[in-house]
Amino acid sequence: MAVDPLDPAAVVALAKAQGVDFVIVGPEAPLAAGVSDALRAAGILTFGPSQAAAMLEASKGFTKEVCDAAGAPTAAWARFDNAAEAHAHIAREGAPIVIKADGLAAGKGVTVAMTVPEASAAIDALFADAGAEVVIEEFMDGEEASYFVLFDGTTALAVGSAQDHKRAFDGDTGPNTGGMGAYSPAPVFTPAIERQVMDEIIRPTMAEMTRRGTPFQGVLFAGLMIKDGKARLVEYNVRFGDPECQALMMRLGPQALDLILACAEGRLDQVQVAWADDHALSVVLASRGYPGDYVKGSVIDGLSALPNDPDHKLFHAGTAFGADGQIVAAGGRVLAATARGSSLQVAQIAAYHMAEAIDWPEGFFRTDIGWRAL
Structure with missing residues (x-):
């Protein structure tokens, strides 16, 4: 039964037809479309913020x-719906500077412009779309990290850190x-920084959302810039981000479902995360040309010989079955070879063994994932 995941009524109808009693809304677009609201209104237990709370990702300006x-530390910013005014702002501020689409952009609507001409080109590209709005931010340097917190409207529960590339x-x-x-x-995410982030960023944000009448329930993913022992917020996502999610889930294991269910049921105060002293690393295999134009339909071989156990997983993101039953590429980021190990180096070696064993000439991957920590 084909259903548009952005159609709240259709998703509710599917859930009822299939007797579904718990829904985890993963991607940001259905959350922004109000799918979680419709499911809750139909009496179906749901994990994921309301449409109003999902604005923390759906609008950069709203988040700012x-x-x-809330008094949360973040970059200085300005929002524009006029290209001429945005260009004037760039001329005053200079570069480096950050240009963001004020809306959902699948993680790619950001330009870190090191020169004024680069910033101007980014503004022109974004304003090529009618009705566009742009957020221009101060450039923050330092080391980036991602931090994940479950929130059930009352209780916050940290579920781990990661670093993306x-x-x-x-x-x-x-x-x-x-x-x-x-x-x-993420080694850069020390206990002291974690306390600062919870006290100065996460909890004040959640309190402000409640004050506005839009309490948050779901996972809050804070993208952070860390420098001189302090963190500032880069942006929020209202979902488990990809590819951080793959590494995080490898470490959480089966307890992930228990934690998510507790969050949806409003009982996070009754659970805690059981961490092992382990590490996980995920390598994305993408179609050549990504994030620009790329060709779909190329055949991917070698997958059946890969290990598939609690310490090794190949996550599919953009694959499909070809006409003869073979696995073919059907997207930009296609696969994620992910491994868990007793150290980050052990996990890195295992993940790259998987990635290198895949026979896909039309794909590519970075060879230095984990370089900051190692």
């Missing part, structure tokens, strides 16, 4: 307003992508 009201190519070069690989935990 919430952070300002946004640039397409080795050495953090090339265009921004949705993420080319990640590892967990």
